Amino acid sequence: MSSDALVEVRDLAKQFPYQRGPFGRSKVFVRAVDGVSFDIRKGETLGLVGESGCGKSTVGRLLLRLLEPTRGEVRFEGKNIFDLPGEELRQLRQHMQIVFQDPYASLNPRLPVVDLIAEPLVTHQTLSRAEKERAVAGLMTRVGLRPAFMSRYPHQFSGGQRQRIGIARALSINPKLVICDEPVSALDVSMRSQVLNLLGDLQQEFALTYLFISHDLSVVKHISNRVVVMYLGKIVEVGETLEFFRHPAHPYTQSLLTVIPVADPHRRERQRRILEGDVPSPINPPSGCRFRTRCPYAEARCAAEEPVLRDLGGGHLVACHLE
Ligand code: SF4
Numbered sequence: 001m002s003s004d005a006l007v008e009v010r011d012l013a014k015q016f017p018y019q020r021g022p023f024g025r026s027k028v029f030v031r032a033v034d035g036v037s038f039d040i041r042k043g044e045t046l047g048l049v050g051e052s053g054c055g056k057s058t059v060g061r062l063l064l065r066l067l068e069p070t071r072g073e074v075r076f077e078g079k080n081i082f083d084l085p086g087e088e089l090r091q092l093r094q095h096m097q098i099v100f101q102d103p104y105a106s107l108n109p110r111l112p113v114v115d116l117i118a119e120p121l122v123t124h125q126t127l128s129r130a131e132k133e134r135a136v137a138g139l140m141t142r143v144g145l146r147p148a149f150m151s152r153y154p155h156q157f158s159g160g161q162r163q164r165i166g167i168a169r170a171l172s173i174n175p176k177l178v179i180c181d182e183p184v185s186a187l188d189v190s191m192r193s194q195v196l197n198l199l200g201d202l203q204q205e206f207a208l209t210y211l212f213i214s215h216d217l218s219v220v221k222h223i224s225n226r227v228v229v230m231y232l233g234k235i236v237e238v239g240e241t242l243e244f245f246r247h248p249a250h251p252y253t254q255s256l257l258t259v260i261p262v263a264d265p266h267r268r269e270r271q272r273r274i275l276e277g278d279v280p281s282p283i284n285p286p287s288g289c290r291f292r293t294r295c296p297y298a299e300a301r302c303a304a305e306e307p308v309l310r311d312l313g314g315g316h317l318v319a320c321h322l323e
Pocket of ligand 1: 250251252289290291292293295296297298299302307319320321322
């Protein structure tokens with residue numbers, strides 16, 4: 001294990017069975033994640049990006065062992081989480097939490113906020129009512145909510161406040177890793193930057209490591225130290241944020257970046273290269289490079305040979321045959 005890696009993901013794959021044909025008699029497999037490897041370094045924010053259906057949220061759930069993999073390993077502080085028996089896994093889960101895209105859907109509407117925020121805490125510790133309320137009041141204050149509202153229910157809060165409840169809940173057991181799965185995509189622009197700033201402040205204060213899953217590269221640029229791009233279950237590019245946005249190397253990344261507005265009025269707007277065609281089916285992905293059916297540079301080799309990630313220097317990796 002490299003000394004600065006909190007999480008090491010190796011050849012991780014997840015296939016979901018799917019019935020099709022008359023009366024569902026033919027069983028096929030959706031290859032949602034197909035052999036991905038990457039590290040999450042201690043204290044960093046790693047952005048994981050790609051279009052809807054590329055497998056990024058499945059990776060997030062595999063990292064928490066909310067799903068069992070088809071193959072591969074996820075090592076958290078050196079331990080493969082898929083080898084851990086029940087009690088050890090429960091102990092390890094104290095260090096890993098998730099913030100969901102839609103806090104309303106992920107919060108039980110019948111529970112008051114005090115119980116929602118304290119839920120992970122009371123799973124791991126025995127607390128009196130007073131201790132629980134004290135802990136929740138501290139967390140609510142820290143995420144910008146008034147503790148006086150702890151007996152209210154989720155529907156009595158705005159979308160941004162509900163996301164703060166989700167963040168307070170994730171922080172309640174002092175995790176090391178927080179997986180943020182599209183945490184701001186349901187929020188309006190002003191609320192979005194407030195929640196991103198809050199996540200940044202909390203990271204400093206609590207020495208958190210984030211895996212930040214998003215389809216929105218402008219959000220990822222704002223918060224991430226490094227970026228991983230997925231396409232149809234595979235990683236196509238990895239890089240430090242600055243280098244990644246200055247010199248995107250994969251044609252898919254280049255296409256994604258053209259839709260980000262350029263803030264500097266003196267810079268020429270990037271030439272728009274809109275992605276054409278639909279994402280192919282993960283049941284039967286294209287041979288060779290999976291992006292070849294949408295790639296403007298595709299050549300014969302791209303159909304015959306799958307490109308592997310190669311290092312362009314400084315940890316910038318790309319899976320493309322183009323030199
Ligand atoms: Fe395009 Fe070929 Fe590179 Fe794939 S390997 S991104 S098809 S040029």
